[in-house]
Amino acid sequence: MESYLAELNEAQRAPVLQKDGAMIVIAGAGSGKTRVLTYRIAYLMSQGVDPFNILSLTFTNKAAREMKNRISKIVGSSEAKNLWMGTFHSIFAKILRFEADKLGYPSNFTIYDTQDSQSVIRAVIKDMRLDKDVYKYKQVYNRISSYKNSLITVKAYFQNQELQEADAMSKKPRMGEIYKAYVDRCFKAGAMDFDDLLLKTNELLNRFPEVLQKYQNRFRYILVDEYQDTNHSQYLIVKALSDKFQNICVVGDDAQSIYAFRGANINNILNFQKDYEDVQMYRLEQNYRSTKNIVNAANSIIDKNKTKLEKIVWTANDDGPKIVVNRLLTDGEEGRFVASSIFETKMQNQLANGDFAILYRTNAQSRAMEDALRKRDIPYRIYGGLSFYQRKEIKDILSYLRLLINPKDEEALKRIINFPARGIGQTTMDRLSIAANQYGRSIFEVIENLDHLDLKINKSTRNKLENFVNMIKSFTILSENADAFVVADTVTKKTGLVQELKKDGTPEGIARIENIEELLNGIRDFVEEQKELADSSGSLAEFLEDVALATDMDKDTSDEDRVALMTIHLAKGLEFPYVYIVGLEEDLFPSAMSMNTRSELEEERRLFYVALTRAETQAYLTYTQSRYRWGKLVDAEPSRFIEEIDDKFLDYLVPQDDYKYKPLIDTDIFGEVDKSKLRQTKPKKGTPPPAHKPTEQQLQKLRKLKPASPEPAKATKSVNLTQGNEVEHMRFGKGKVLKVEGVGQDQKAEIDFENGGIKNLLLRFAKLKLLS
Ligand SMILES: Nc1ncnc2c1ncn2[C@@H]1O[C@H](COP(=O)(O)OP(=O)(O)OP(=O)(O)O)[C@@H](O)[C@H]1O
Numbered sequence: 001m002e003s004y005l006a007e008l009n010e011a012q013r014a015p016v017l018q019k020d021g022a023m024i025v026i027a028g029a030g031s032g033k034t035r036v037l038t039y040r041i042a043y044l045m046s047q048g049v050d051p052f053n054i055l056s057l058t059f060t061n062k063a064a065r066e067m068k069n070r071i072s073k074i075v076g077s078s079e080a081k082n083l084w085m086g087t088f089h090s091i092f093a094k095i096l097r098f099e100a101d102k103l104g105y106p107s108n109f110t111i112y113d114t115q116d117s118q119s120v121i122r123a124v125i126k127d128m129r130l131d132k133d134v135y136k137y138k139q140v141y142n143r144i145s146s147y148k149n150s151l152i153t154v155k156a157y158f159q160n161q162e163l164q165e166a167d168a169m170s171k172k173p174r175m176g177e178i179y180k181a182y183v184d185r186c187f188k189a190g191a192m193d194f195d196d197l198l199l200k201t202n203e204l205l206n207r208f209p210e211v212l213q214k215y216q217n218r219f220r221y222i223l224v225d226e227y228q229d230t231n232h233s234q235y236l237i238v239k240a241l242s243d244k245f246q247n248i249c250v251v252g253d254d255a256q257s258i259y260a261f262r263g264a265n266i267n268n269i270l271n272f273q274k275d276y277e278d279v280q281m282y283r284l285e286q287n288y289r290s291t292k293n294i295v296n297a298a299n300s301i302i303d304k305n306k307t308k309l310e311k312i313v314w315t316a317n318d319d320g321p322k323i324v325v326n327r328l329l330t331d332g333e334e335g336r337f338v339a340s341s342i343f344e345t346k347m348q349n350q351l352a353n354g355d356f357a358i359l360y361r362t363n364a365q366s367r368a369m370e371d372a373l374r375k376r377d378i379p380y381r382i383y384g385g386l387s388f389y390q391r392k393e394i395k396d397i398l399s400y401l402r403l404l405i406n407p408k409d410e411e412a413l414k415r416i417i418n419f420p421a422r423g424i425g426q427t428t429m430d431r432l433s434i435a436a437n438q439y440g441r442s443i444f445e446v447i448e449n450l451d452h453l454d455l456k457i458n459k460s461t462r463n464k465l466e467n468f469v470n471m472i473k474s475f476t477i478l479s480e481n482a483d484a485f486v487v488a489d490t491v492t493k494k495t496g497l498v499q500e501l502k503k504d505g506t507p508e509g510i511a512r513i514e515n516i517e518e519l520l521n522g523i524r525d526f527v528e529e530q531k532e533l534a535d536s537s538g539s540l541a542e543f544l545e546d547v548a549l550a551t552d553m554d555k556d557t558s559d560e561d562r563v564a565l566m567t568i569h570l571a572k573g574l575e576f577p578y579v580y581i582v583g584l585e586e587d588l589f590p591s592a593m594s595m596n597t598r599s600e601l602e603e604e605r606r607l608f609y610v611a612l613t614r615a616e617t618q619a620y621l622t623y624t625q626s627r628y629r630w631g632k633l634v635d636a637e638p639s640r641f642i643e644e645i646d647d648k649f650l651d652y653l654v655p656q657d658d659y660k661y662k663p664l665i666d667t668d669i670f671g672e673v674d675k676s677k678l679r680q681t682k683p684k685k686g687t688p689p690p691a692h693k694p695t696e697q698q699l700q701k702l703r704k705l706k707p708a709s710p711e712p713a714k715a716t717k718s719v720n721l722t723q724g725n726e727v728e729h730m731r732f733g734k735g736k737v738l739k740v741e742g743v744g745q746d747q748k749a750e751i752d753f754e755n756g757g758i759k760n761l762l763l764r765f766a767k768l769k770l771l772s
Pocket residue numbers: 007008009012027028029030031032033034035036253256287288289572573574575613
């Protein structure tokens with residue numbers, strides 16, 4: 001037996017060793033589904049399957065990279081390079097580029113991000129002179145997106161009476177026209193939006209049988225992770241591609257289906273057995289990720305859902321500490337509690353920042369957490385929200401880069417034709433735009449042919465336009481031979497973007513220049529990685545595709561050690577030793593918008609299940625008593641999800657009898673807040689005082705809950721360290737003391753460890769043995 005197969009239990013080995021046929025692995029969180037996929041790929045390769053013939057679809061590109069790295073270690077990296085691994089979007093974007101001409105697109109088509117798409121929709125609504133309060137562009141965008149994901153093309157829309165009536169009923173009778181205009185504009189700009197990447201792939205496979213056959217033969221073995229969250233469009237692609245050989249392995253957990261609001265269809269998992277002949281069903285039951293307390297608490301939650309497949313999840317891991325529940329007065333306090341708990345836990349157990357994650361239901365909750373972490377000097381990274389690539393200065397540079405790859409890209413052109421200012425005004429742009437519509441050409445082409453067109457544009461403006469086009473063309477020529485970094489660096493210098501920011505001179509301007517530097521560094525890393533890992537040259541086109549399709553998780557470019565902050569939706573598939581789930585309040589989690597039907601509430605509960613099962617060692621649940629929502633301070637009730645967990649797994653920092661007790665208002669914290677809005681309850685006689693902050697006693701208790709270390713934590717106060725001492729640390733091994741500073745409780749030492757490099761340790765917590 002290959003040695004790596006010993007790293008699987010028997011139940012995991014079975015789907016790995018079944019080389020051919022259709023199979024589905026349904027199993028709870030942390031039971032090794034992703035591991036099964038990884039090892040299955042390695043096994044297929046060891047059985048002589050060509051990596052070119054294996055397609056593996058994951059939830060993030062980062063997950064794909066991690067799997068590829070693991071596989072490289074098992075079978076060698078030159079082999080693993082040729083695997084097709086990535087998200088649905090990134091894999092099918094690649095295929096669409098090969099086949100673009102069949103669909104009438106240029107192979108260098110741009111991928112419009114959500115911002116670009118919404119900007120096109122705004123322009124359409126404006127040009128059609130529609131009321132923008134009725135036709136809200138974000139709503140319209142979501143609607144179009146859901147049509148596309150259900151494979152309703154413009155043509156299909158106009159054939160569907162029901163849909164048109166539904167839109168008319170919701171006061172949007174002209175939805176169809178907007179949809180058509182939007183699709184036409186994107187097509188003219190040589191651009192696909194995110195949903196097109198799936199829709200057009202379906203079109204390609206449907207309309208061109210020879211193309212379908214080609215990819216059916218290529219992808220003889222198909223694997224899909226997180227199958228419970230595939231939407232209809234993705235489902236059809238997988239079904240079509242796997243139809244011939246039926247060598248398909250999907251893994252998933254119905255209890256973790258959390259994307260119904262984006263069209264994910266849990267029936268895909270439930271119907272799998274009907275879709276293929278001879279389906280083998282596998283179940284995994286042992287969880288390797290979490291403690292018994294976490295696994296059992298998570299089981300007790302998901303038990304409350306009626307719609308589910310019965311599953312067993314157990315673990316041989318330790319009981320571990322109980323799940324800590326804490327009530328705080330406000331979100332500010334909640335942040336402070338989380339930050340100090342992270343600080344204490346980190347110090348006591350000598351952990352890295354990356355061992356901690358803070359998960360929340362909505363992005364808005366991150367602010368209070370950030371404030372508190374910053375005050376404590378704890379480095380953190382927020383995933384999601386406004387991403388790095390959406391920042392103005394970054395998007396400006398990317399627009400230049402996009403334009404030189406695809407000159408038809410109208411969103412990119414509009415953004416930078418007069419930035420930095422070159423004296424090309426709005427009137428000129430309007431004239432160019434009208435001409436472009438009239439001739440059915442792109443604005444760039446109109447500018448290229450100005451001499452032959454009778455447009456009211458004066459000589460000097462014509463010159464400016466010509467210079468602009470020539471500059472872009474010179475970049476295009478450069479990009480034909482140079483890698484992405486060289487091109488981006490040249491563009492940044494030649495366009496004068498950085499000079500513009502330098503002139504500005506404000507701290508914001510300087511921060512923007514730093515961001516641009518970070519972008520260039522990122523591009524350099526990308527080029528190096530491409531050359532090493534993926535057998536490619538690291539061209540600009542490849543980089544732009546990578547950026548356009550990077551999921552929020554993938555934008556993690558630097559490897560600095562930070563606490564992770566993200567919404568629960570983004571945390572799917574990940575794991576952290578310590579997890580804080582914050583804002584566990586009715587109307588926030590479960591969300592007020594998802595409590596209308598049982599199925600919505602069950603999706604919220606699955607979301608909570610996902611959150612809790614990310615934790616390996618310890619989970620913390622927090623809620624506040626009042627929170628600002630829509631600009632008002634409102635009373636908050638603890639989430640029903642806390643009450644749904646069996647008490648024996650919980651440790652309340654707030655005494656439990658006092659669970660729903662509302663304390664008097666703490667004026668120091670509320671300042672000028674309208675106190676009449678707060679419920680003012682007098683403490684009942686004999687009730688313990690409300691615990692706003694954990695008391696010293698509670699912190700003691702919290703400390704006791706820390707996982708026991710092999711050696712009891714000895715304070716180092718008896719060890720009097722000085723420079724040059726040799727010491728030994730449990731995790732970092734032997735080390736030499738470089739520097740000691742501070743006194744008493746705050747005494748710190750800088751130590752150079754054999755295994756850990758130079759560390760700065762607080763002596764009160766560090767478990768050090770003095771050797772000499
Ligand atoms: N047989 C095993 N022996 C040791 N560790 C294992 C084994 N199987 C899985 N693990 C570890 O358990 C953890 C969870 O595995 P994995 O992420 O594959 O689970 P999963 O089922 O995909 O979870 P999720 O449902 O959250 O996606 C990982 O750290 C993995 O390395």
